[in-house]
Amino acid sequence: MTAAQNFDQALPAALAVLKQRFPAVSPLTTIVRDAFGLLTVVLPDSALAEASDWDELADRLDAELGRYSPGVRRVLLRTSDLIDEDAICASSDRIRLPDQTNTWLLDRLQTNQDWLRRPLSASPPLPTAIAFSIKGGVGRTTALALWAWHLARQGKKVVVVDLDLEAPGLAGVLLDEDRMPDFGVVDWLIETLSGDADSFPLSECLGECALAESTPGRIRVLPAFGKRTKNYINKLGRVFMPVFSNDDEARLPGFAERLQRLLVQIKRLDDTPDAVL
Template identity: 40%
Template sequence: MTTFDKILPAAAEVLTAEADLVAQLDWLVINRDLNGRVRFIVPESIEANDALRAKIEALYQALTERIAAHAYPVATGILFEANVDDACAGGARFPLEAFDKVWIADRLATEGNWAQIAPETQGAPRVVFFSIKGGVGRSTALAACAWKLAQLGKRVLVLDLDLESPGLSSSLLPPERQPLYGITDWLVEDLIDQGDALLEAMIATSDLSRDGQIYAVPAHGADPGEYIAKLGRVWMPKVHSDGRRESWSMRLQRLLQRLEARIQPDIVLIDSRAGIDEVASSCVTDLGANLILLFALDGSQTWNGYEILFKHWLRSSVATQIRERLQTVAALVPELDPTAYLADLREHAYDLFLETLYDEVSATDDEGWSFDLASEIAPHQPWSVRWHRGFAALRTLHGRLAQIDDEEVRHVFGDLIGRTLRSLGWAEGYPKVIDGGTF
């Protein structure tokens, strides 16, 4: 039996065997539909060329014999389009490895395909807090970073995009300061052209600020209302009056641009949904993040999950577009023997990056994007967040931040905050920020 995972290797072997024929084509698209079945899409000029069309049919027949149920009969398995852009429209598009003219068009049930990487934003830096698994203290660390940045005089915009597990705003805002609306409300109302009317009523300022300000935009308002019903609609694309289709992630980008224009922040902190799903994809790949913090516990679930994601970027030929924005964060570093724990986590992170995202370099040629195990500037070198009993419960975080001082935050989050500041080029303005995160 041929399973889904064997489709592309089989296609590569079949096309390699007929490399001369493939070289004659301007382009070839291997279209995988929602059911995982494959068709060829070729230039429409081939339709009237009996000899060349017969060769394409024979090529497709050879593929059908390899992938069986994942193919259509030859009579319906070949489509014709004017150009490659039309052939790939509406699908996730990436080249078939080792072929210059062959593209894969994946038709997915969701739009979160992880293979469309938006360029880095040129305005206020956007920092995404992401994790493969939940329960790693990601939201707590974001709240602490926002708190410290505000103490340093920054205008900090915080977005709770963990829509299916909301709660970040409660760590930054007491109940009486919760705004009337949230991101889910905007995404639903935007479908009928009244999202922007909610904008002012979905922003709240935190009472934790001192010299700067924290502007929190929650997943939902003070009264969630029919949150589940709304959540089932936020992923909807918007079809404009002129027929233009705007995906939900594009709408999310537009919301963020509106908020940035309104608030004029110095930095944007985005709490992403954990896991490899629709929301996380938009946060990590679609919003132009400048820095993506990959929270990790040292365990097989963490590394297996990140390996799946990294290898997808490799197969989709987009790894080079995102790898320099990634940074490993050691979450919940235990109190018992933290040095040994961090050493093990660093080694496992290094092995993952070396196998997937780092370039292969020889002993005589150090060109390429790669780092030694001990490199302090490498993305595998973990920025640490210590486990602390007082920060273990997110529900009490607002009270904790209202009562504690820099020393307590430094002890738990200092390495993460200090290194984040340095990565953004802000440490120079704060002479108390030194290596190791002390400030």
């Protein structure tokens, strides 16, 4: 075999080595890929009987991974080598690799893998709808604006949240300049990185939409940023960051957990909304 020459070749190379060493049934395996793409294979202490077997497998992995190996001393670890076994082998960020029974991948990204997780709850605190697309310019902003107006005409109270943080546009459609709030969702997300969702008043991030004043309903807009928002780019680079927490149920809460807290805060608003878009 030829040593892996690029990122895409590294993981298949490691799996091929493990398959040759464990052709029948593989032990419970966790492969950790760091922020640079380097791979470390973690096996149970009982996976190999002799120290020489560990050395041989480490040498083989190091050779096949090439520049995607962290070095022969770190490319293969026993679970007993880990400071916190559960943080690796029971992490909520692990994903089972396709066509693998006992092999998991833990990707050490700059953000945690919220998009791969199961929903945090069976149902949101409030009726919630999301407009999602991997391509811009498909009409999400227009659709949500029209939907919010339609619901307001039916007497519904709606909160519209702009989570298109890299290309925000809802405020430009639904809020006049003089109705822009002081702050926006990016400010709320940053200020709640500490885990204290009550530390930053959500009321300072909401603007009233004039479009709904002629309807029996109400539209409040939570824009990406507000009139007093500063350092937007610096904040944007941090909003998806996971943080440590003393909460045993969420040791590394990230973007998904904070969005769930945001929905809880919206539910607690005076004049509780009927829906969140």
